[in-house]
Amino acid sequence: MLVKRVEVNREDLLDPTNEAWRRTRGSKTVLSPIPLAMQPAEYVRVSWEDRPYGVVTSMRVTAFHNGQEIFFRLVWDDATVDKQIADIDQFVDAAAVLFPVVPDAPLIGMGAEGKPVNAWLWRADWEQPKNVVAEGMGTTKRREDPALVSKAKHQRGRWVVVISRSLNGKDSPAGTVRLEPGATSKVAFAIWQGSNQERAGIKAFSPAWQELEIEA
Amino acid sequence: MPEQQIERQLAFVFDLNKCLGCQTCTISCKTLWTDQPGMEYMWWNIVNTMPGRGTPRDRDQSGGGFDAQGKAQAGILPSARDFGEAWEFNYDEVFYGGKGQSAYLHPRRPGSNGDSADEAPDWGPNWDEDQGAGEYPNSYYFYLPTICMHCTNPACMEACPREAIFKRQEDGIVLIDEERCSGYRFCMEACPYKRIYFNPKRFISQKCVMCFARLEQGVAPACVRQCPGRVRHFGYLDDQESDVYKLVKTWKVAIPLHPEFGTQPNVYYVPPLAPPRFDENGDIDEENPRIPMEYLRSLFGPEVDGALAVLKQEMEKTRSGERSELMDLLIAYRWQDMFTPFVEDPGKLDRSQVRS
Ligand code: SF4
Ligand code: SF4
Numbered sequence: 001m002l003v004k005r006v007e008v009n010r011e012d013l014l015d016p017t018n019e020a021w022r023r024t025r026g027s028k029t030v031l032s033p034i035p036l037a038m039q040p041a042e043y044v045r046v047s048w049e050d051r052p053y054g055v056v057t058s059m060r061v062t063a064f065h066n067g068q069e070i071f072f073r074l075v076w077d078d079a080t081v082d083k084q085i086a087d088i089d090q091f092v093d094a095a096a097v098l099f100p101v102v103p104d105a106p107l108i109g110m111g112a113e114g115k116p117v118n119a120w121l122w123r124a125d126w127e128q129p130k131n132v133v134a135e136g137m138g139t140t141k142r143r144e145d146p147a148l149v150s151k152a153k154h155q156r157g158r159w160v161v162v163i164s165r166s167l168n169g170k171d172s173p174a175g176t177v178r179l180e181p182g183a184t185s186k187v188a189f190a191i192w193q194g195s196n197q198e199r200a201g202i203k204a205f206s207p208a209w210q211e212l213e214i215e216a
Numbered sequence: 217m218p219e220q221q222i223e224r225q226l227a228f229v230f231d232l233n234k235c236l237g238c239q240t241c242t243i244s245c246k247t248l249w250t251d252q253p254g255m256e257y258m259w260w261n262i263v264n265t266m267p268g269r270g271t272p273r274d275r276d277q278s279g280g281g282f283d284a285q286g287k288a289q290a291g292i293l294p295s296a297r298d299f300g301e302a303w304e305f306n307y308d309e310v311f312y313g314g315k316g317q318s319a320y321l322h323p324r325r326p327g328s329n330g331d332s333a334d335e336a337p338d339w340g341p342n343w344d345e346d347q348g349a350g351e352y353p354n355s356y357y358f359y360l361p362t363i364c365m366h367c368t369n370p371a372c373m374e375a376c377p378r379e380a381i382f383k384r385q386e387d388g389i390v391l392i393d394e395e396r397c398s399g400y401r402f403c404m405e406a407c408p409y410k411r412i413y414f415n416p417k418r419f420i421s422q423k424c425v426m427c428f429a430r431l432e433q434g435v436a437p438a439c440v441r442q443c444p445g446r447v448r449h450f451g452y453l454d455d456q457e458s459d460v461y462k463l464v465k466t467w468k469v470a471i472p473l474h475p476e477f478g479t480q481p482n483v484y485y486v487p488p489l490a491p492p493r494f495d496e497n498g499d500i501d502e503e504n505p506r507i508p509m510e511y512l513r514s515l516f517g518p519e520v521d522g523a524l525a526v527l528k529q530e531m532e533k534t535r536s537g538e539r540s541e542l543m544d545l546l547i548a549y550r551w552q553d554m555f556t557p558f559v560e561d562p563g564k565l566d567r568s569q570v571r572s
Contacts, residue, residue, distance in 0.1 A: 039377065040377045041288075041374060041375050041376060041377045041402065042287070042288040042374060043288040043290075043371070043374055043375030043402055043405070043406045044375065044377060044402055045288075046287065046288045046289065046290055047288075047290035047291070047402075047405060047406075049290075085416055087295045087296050087297065088293075088294075088295060088296050088299075088401070088413075088414040088416060089293045089294065089295045089401075137377060138377040138378045138379060139378075140378075140398075197293070199398075199400045199401075200377050200378075200398070200400045200402070201377055
């Protein structure tokens with residue numbers, strides 16, 4: 001995936017429906033459910049045995065940068081908007097953009113001990129996305145990151161979400177990914193369908209790292 | 217899942233023959249722990265009328281726990297409506313609207329103005345109170361208080377993919393780490409006793425903490441200390457001097473609720489005795505107790521027969537003028553013996569540690 005350099009200001013790129021995003025349809029990313037065998041709790045494996053999950057099967061992703069900030073625009077079909085929970089048996093829609101923190105961090109299993117992955121988590125009921133690191137399933141830890149922002153819109157049966165943070169890495173929280181113009185990294189994605197009670201490891205994810213090339 | 221080795225276990229014994237259904241325990245817990253925003257509908261301690269549907273609605277049929285092979289079982293995630301929402305009342309209208317003589321207080325579902333019929337509550341945390349079962353003159357019911365059972369094999373703990381739930385080594389209290397909890401609610405599904413609530417304001421799961429902050433100052437849990445019925449015995453299960461040891465281990469009259477759920481709960485119950493039935497002629501039928509044994513077995517398992525037999529035998533003893541150590545224990549002549557060694561006065565609590 002190429003992160004193209006564009007001469008567009010931050011406000012416009014943060015707007016999910018801005019015309020700057022119209023010049024490309026982005027690339028299709030196929031998603032699949034995280035295998036049950038990988039869920040760390042027996043309860044989760046047993047209770048989802050006969051229940052479909054990871055029901056969002058694909059998304060389109062476009063990535064731009066303007067020399068200062070990097071922007072990922074995620075688009076996926078979702079006929080049900082779950083922006084907040086009205087009752088305690090409900091869950092909200094969510095998405096994640098993942099990066100390896102060290103080059104050989106495994107995506108399967110959300111990193112491993114000593115080989116962390118970094119995720120930018122968007123959730124429909126949050127004001128601000130969260131920057132987290134994980135060294136295995138269920139180990140996510142939050143890193144304060146005021147530079148991580150998002151804007152989202154649900155329209156015509158789909159979510160359109162832009163997640164952005166500043167480039168150049170110098171203000172990245174400790175232990176998170178550093179992204180710079182001209183650099184390469186890897187990226188992966190995940191979606192949780194709130195109406196299907198998806199949360200934690202019950203999600204759809206892109207099963208392999210994609211190369212991420214940030215135009216100089 | 218292998219059981220965690222712990223050093224000691226604190227346990228409760230609730231004597232169902234003495235419970236008044238007064239909910240003093242419920243309120244003592246509410247005022248101490250669940251009076252913050254997002255906790256309005258929570259009742260970490262609740263006393264239900266049995267037979268009844270329980271809290272949340274149809275609690276005993278909501279799955280979770282483990283099967284006979286120790287495999288986790290799927291359970292349902294109740295809604296706040298199932299637990300019983302915190303109703304609102306038309307206080308403004310009745311107290312300040314000048315209609316004190318014509319308007320009357322009525323509950324409405326939270327966030328509604330109570331105008332339409334479906335905004336009137338159709339369920340609550342103790343909706344079927346005192347309904348019970350059976351036909352007059354053989355109608356019957358009893359009260360069943362429940363809290364988190366601080367299980368030896370906690371289904372909630374197994375279910376949490378973040379390992380946010382832990383069991384303390386020194387006393388076996390099961391706690392949710394609020395910093396680690398992400399509000400996934402698998403624990404709520406997995407707990408077969410349905411004693412975990414979700415706080416939508418803080419997006420975390422919460423439950424009974426056994427008043428650990430009081431225990432650390434030698435003070436018994438609020439529900440134990442406040443119970444006017446002297447129902448609640450409390451102490452270390454390995455302390456041969458404690459009431460809980462004597463009732464559970466020595467006399468074997470206190471038994472777990474739904475042992476088949478496989479979590480090995482640490483709240484034990486002295487099962488309810490019942491007067492005999494009346495037969496068709498209105499004569500006393502000594503053979504059959506008013507509460508059907510089948511029903512009691514469905515709640516407490518096969519051990520209930522033995523527990524009731526011991527109770528009857530010891531009651532018989534006192535009737536014939538003999539002394540019964542068991543009856544003395546259950547009568548609880550000396551109140552503080554019920555929860556030794558946690559006999560410190562709550563009035564002397566350092567409250568900065570109870571709530572910061
Ligand atoms: S009663 Fe439920 S919440 Fe309490 S320890 Fe047992 S399984 Fe966990
Ligand atoms: S305070 Fe005691 S008597 Fe009253 S409901 Fe609770 S357990 Fe029963």
